[in-house]
Amino acid sequence: MAKVIVLGGGPAGYVAALRAAQLGAAVTVVEGREIGGTCLNRGCIPTKSMVASAERLRQARESAGFGVVVPEAGIDFAAVMAHTRASSEQLRGGVEQLLKARKVQVAPARGRLVTPRVVEYGAEHHVEGDAVIVATGSEPVRLPFLPDDPRIVTSDELLRIEELPQRLAIIGGGVIGCEFAAVFAELGSQVTVVELLDQLLPGEDKRVGQSLQRAFKKRGIAAHVKTKVEAVDADETGVTLRLAGGATVEADLVLQSVGRRPVSAGAGLENVGVGIDEHGFIEVDETARTTVDGIFAAGDAAGVPMLAHWAYHQGAIAAENAVTGSRLEVDRRVVPNCVFTHPEVATCGLTEDRAAAQGVDIEVAHVRFNGNSKAVVEEENDGFIRIVTDAGSGVVLGASMMGPRVTELIHEIALAASAGLTLDAVWRTIHAHPTLSEAVGEAALSAAGRGMHSL
Numbered sequence: 001m002a003k004v005i006v007l008g009g010g011p012a013g014y015v016a017a018l019r020a021a022q023l024g025a026a027v028t029v030v031e032g033r034e035i036g037g038t039c040l041n042r043g044c045i046p047t048k049s050m051v052a053s054a055e056r057l058r059q060a061r062e063s064a065g066f067g068v069v070v071p072e073a074g075i076d077f078a079a080v081m082a083h084t085r086a087s088s089e090q091l092r093g094g095v096e097q098l099l100k101a102r103k104v105q106v107a108p109a110r111g112r113l114v115t116p117r118v119v120e121y122g123a124e125h126h127v128e129g130d131a132v133i134v135a136t137g138s139e140p141v142r143l144p145f146l147p148d149d150p151r152i153v154t155s156d157e158l159l160r161i162e163e164l165p166q167r168l169a170i171i172g173g174g175v176i177g178c179e180f181a182a183v184f185a186e187l188g189s190q191v192t193v194v195e196l197l198d199q200l201l202p203g204e205d206k207r208v209g210q211s212l213q214r215a216f217k218k219r220g221i222a223a224h225v226k227t228k229v230e231a232v233d234a235d236e237t238g239v240t241l242r243l244a245g246g247a248t249v250e251a252d253l254v255l256q257s258v259g260r261r262p263v264s265a266g267a268g269l270e271n272v273g274v275g276i277d278e279h280g281f282i283e284v285d286e287t288a289r290t291t292v293d294g295i296f297a298a299g300d301a302a303g304v305p306m307l308a309h310w311a312y313h314q315g316a317i318a319a320e321n322a323v324t325g326s327r328l329e330v331d332r333r334v335v336p337n338c339v340f341t342h343p344e345v346a347t348c349g350l351t352e353d354r355a356a357a358q359g360v361d362i363e364v365a366h367v368r369f370n371g372n373s374k375a376v377v378e379e380e381n382d383g384f385i386r387i388v389t390d391a392g393s394g395v396v397l398g399a400s401m402m403g404p405r406v407t408e409l410i411h412e413i414a415l416a417a418s419a420g421l422t423l424d425a426v427w428r429t430i431h432a433h434p435t436l437s438e439a440v441g442e443a444a445l446s447a448a449g450r451g452m453h454s455l
Contacts, residue, residue: 001026002323003129004198005119007111007267010037011308012315014095019319020133021102028129029099031120032110037137038300042156045091045213047179048086051340053080054186058342065379068380075187077164086157095341107417113268122267131294131322133317134274134282136267138170138260138300140260143171149234155180156373161253165189169241170250171229173200177257178212182341185221192222192249193266194229194241201339205353207386209343211277212402215343215382224249262301277303286329288318296322310335334398338407343383346410349398349417350388359389365423366449369403372442373434380404383442387413387423394422405436412440423447 002025006017009031017027034041053075060073099106109121113132120126137245140154153161155176169182170177173195185191193200193216200216200223201207213223227262228244241249269276275283275291282297284290290297297316299311317330337347355362365387375381383403389396401414416426427444431437440452 002054002131004131004319004322005111005127006130007113007119008037008135008137008301009033009035009106010038010135010137010299010311012137012302012311013037013133014099014315015312016133016135016298016315016319016322017104018098018102019316019448020323021318022066023323025319025323026105027102027282028105028107028181030107030109030111030119030127032108032121032267034092035096035099035106036088037129038139038310040092040095041088042050044308045088046159046341047183048093049084050080050183050255051179052245053083054183055342057229058186061378062394063444071370072125075164077187078162080187081159081162087411104398105292112266113272113274113295116272116294124384131296132287133297133315133318133322134267134269134297134301134430135291135311135318136263137210138262138306139450140256141259141261143256143258146232146254146256147234150241150322151234151239151252152232152256154256158253158255165251165253166230166252167238167251168192168255169194169239169249170255170257171241172255172257172259173197173225174257174259175337177255178216178339178341181216181221181223181256182219185216185219186208186342190220193222193224194227194243194249195225196228198226200225202344204337204347205274205351207352208347208400211384212339212343215402240412245285261432262299262303262308264301286332287321288314288330290360294322299305304397305335305337306420307335307337331418334414336410336414338410340407343380343403344401344406346401348410348414349396351398351400352386352388355397356389361399362397363389363391363394363447364394365389365443367439367443369436369439372439374436374438375404376403377434385409385439387426387440387443387447389447394424396426403436403439409437412437420424 004020004025006029035383056326060070110120111119168189170193201209231242233240281303298314298318300306334349336348367377369383370381387399396416431441
């Protein structure tokens with residue numbers, strides 16, 4: 001029986017452990033913090049729990065237009081945060097039960113490689129295996145020029161606050177910053193986002209970033225793009241951000257949300273010769289192998305994209321190759337990226353700006369949600385779907401979406417792109433009425449000159 005050691009119990013680590021156990025290996029997970037890692041305890045799950053609370057509040061406040069009277073809907077912030085903790089605890093318990101059921105041993109301590117096959121943990125313990133999968137995750141980047149003040153936090157600390165801030169300033173307009181901006185604005189905070197680059201959601205198409213900024217403005221969220229934070233002052237009255245050009249932002253709480261960095265130091269990787277790049281990411285090939293035979297790596301510590309679902313995929317590939325010796329490769333072609341703002345944003349594969357940068361000749365199938373029956377009756381008709389296809393063959397390459405439930409709708413296009421389907425296959429598929437999914441079909445129909453409900 002093969003023996004596999006997994007360093008880290010986050011999305012990459014626990015999925016790798018479960019898959020290795022499925023394949024018949026004896027597996028030990030070495031994890032010094034909670035099972036589930038950042039995603040389950042300090043990221044995806046607690047933040048989406050807050051998104052759910054904000055969504056319920058928004059629906060209550062807007063219910064009069066649907067003939068439902070909810071007098072003076074408000075927030076019990078302590079209960080909101082209790083719900084986030086309960087969600088994490090429930091799901092973490094589920095993962096722990098899965099590991100137990102697969103007979104995966106969990107060593108509750110931080111581990112360190114002492115040889116390519118031996119991991120040391122705790123004061124005097126060690127475990128030896130035939131292969132090691134490193135999945136040590138990531139942590140928030142902390143800006144070095146910010147004062148050491150409890151009112152200046154990362155996403156980790158923000159998820160532990162006990163009072164709703166009246167004024168929240170967010171440094172960084174990426175996915176994490178924008179999601180928190182949308183949540184706290186809905187809960188009642190005055191929110192300001194400051195982004196150094198020229199749009200919100202840098203890395204996504206400009207159309208997406210600019211559209212989200214307009215949507216934020218409608219909801220009272222101030223966004224300063226292409227703006228540098230030159231200094232931050234903290235005193236008894238609050239925290240002041242001094243921006244390039246002379247403007248200032250006053251806040252009761254400041255979130256620094258400028259990215260994440262790998263947690264690779266301290267795991268003994270350098271001791272055994274595992275290659276690490278200049279950014280601290282573990283060097284891996286497409287089979288999740290590192291530069292040392294028998295050592296694999298997956299998840300945030302192994303580089304971008306730093307997404308939980310990518311970590312699942314890469315972790316499973318790492319486990320398969322570690323146990324069986326095969327050379328399965330990860331599939332980077334179509335990785336969905338979902339942003340749980342209001343409205344939601346979702347992209348996958350080749351978008352318009354990425355295609356332009358790569359010189360790919362494309363065509364775009366486009367539709368707005370204002371013609372979609374379900375979106376109109378739910379009064380959620382702000383947004384669009386743009387499907388990118390190869391100009392010659394019509395094969396679906398990717399999409400950009402903004403609007404209601406696009407974090408679910410994106411998967412139809414991800415499937416089409418992964419399977420190499422043409423846009424014809426999309427529009428020939430009957431989409432049920434009335435649904436938001438009809439917008440995907442209508443975009444494809446319009447591109448084929450067959451659209452009935454869009455111009």
